[in-house]
Amino acid sequence: MSVEGTAVSTQAQRVRAEQRPPAGTSRAEKQLSWWVRGKFGLVRWFLFAWARLFSLKGLYLFGCWFATAEYLINFKRRRRYWRELQGVFPEGISRSRGRAIIHRYFQRTRCDKLYYLIFDRLPRDKIMRRIKFQGREHVDAALARGNSLYTMLSHNGSHHIAGLLMALCGYRVAGIRDRNEGAIRVYVQERYAETFPEYAAIRVLYADSFPREIYRCFQENRVVGSALDVSRVRGLTLKTCPVKIFGEQREFLTGTLQIALRCRATVCQAFVVSRPNFYFRLIACPPLYVPGEGESEESPELIQRIMQQYADGIAAHVREHPDHLSRV
Secondary structure: OOOOOOOOOOHHHHHHHHHOOOOOOOOOOOOOOHHHHHHHHHHHHHHHHHHHHHHHHHHHHHHHHHHHHHHHHOHHHHHHHHHHHHHHOOOOOOHHHHHHHHHHHHHHHHHHHHHHHHHHHOOHHHHHHOEEEEOHHHHHHHHHHOOOEEEEEOOOOOHHHHHHHHHHOOOOEEEEEOOOOOHHHHHHHHHHHHHOHHHHOOEEEEOOOOOHHHHHHHHOOOEEEEEOOOOOOOOOOOOEEEEEEOOEEEEEEOHHHHHHHHOOOEEEEEEEEEEOOOEEEEEEOOOOEOOOOOOOOOOHHHHHHHHHHHHHHHHHHHHHOHHHOOOO
16 A cells, blocks of 8 residues: 655646546556466465465565575675665664664565465465554544544555555555556555455555545545655655654655645554564554644644654654665
8 A cells, every 4th residue: 555645736637637547446557468477376376385385484484584595695785775774773783783684674575575475365364363453542533533544654664565454454445655566566456356355445546646536535534544755756746845854854745644634634653564474563653633623724834743753753663673674
């Protein structure tokens, strides 16, 4: 359920957006060739057969072994991650701890991909036993107020399965993301939609689509999620806000947050933490904003405050789970 932001488009862009199929009617617009589908299908068959023979723990150990081999040979990625860790820990970090974190990063990303590929083939009860929902009371309280809940996600960690986990927990979900999807994600999302009625019911909105559909999701009292911590801004029309994170200033997107404030939605921050043996912790943090009576909405000061709290939350989360640092 990842995102690259929302914005008010130019008049020409709005006309093109209105001519597209309604949001949520298609999981993905990218068409995959028979070769790509066959390749992913073969990999899925192998991974599922391995899990049937050796259990999910056996699949996890296989992923860890594969990730260790990647760690040993991909020295360029190790070097990039080391530079990122030095920004996360400006006070300094020992080489031994850095190597352990980077090794865990390789294991986490590889095992997450393996699980991601066969998630829909697993029994539902086995999936639900692996989800621990922390802070669920914040979500329930926000939805009880009405006007929906806006969850500010982050690209760090397994954010792409946040919407599915929320849907499996019984919530009506909408996600805003970039229209450009990788081939593996397009393939897996098609499989998810065939297996999980909850996933098929998720409203999928795109960053460049007409904002009216996003307003509608807030009016339907859904859990709306997007990730605003982009590495680069794609488009001059996208609205951004400067924040300080890891000792430097960055521009984070604000389009969806502004719509949420106009709809008087509760705003909170959420993360997905991957644990060993394919267990996941879904974390909903206390609200960053709860609409009050007579309170001014969408002021620049309010947006700046929420966005800086959002950036501070990401920094604290990454320092607590440095192996979840992404975009490396």
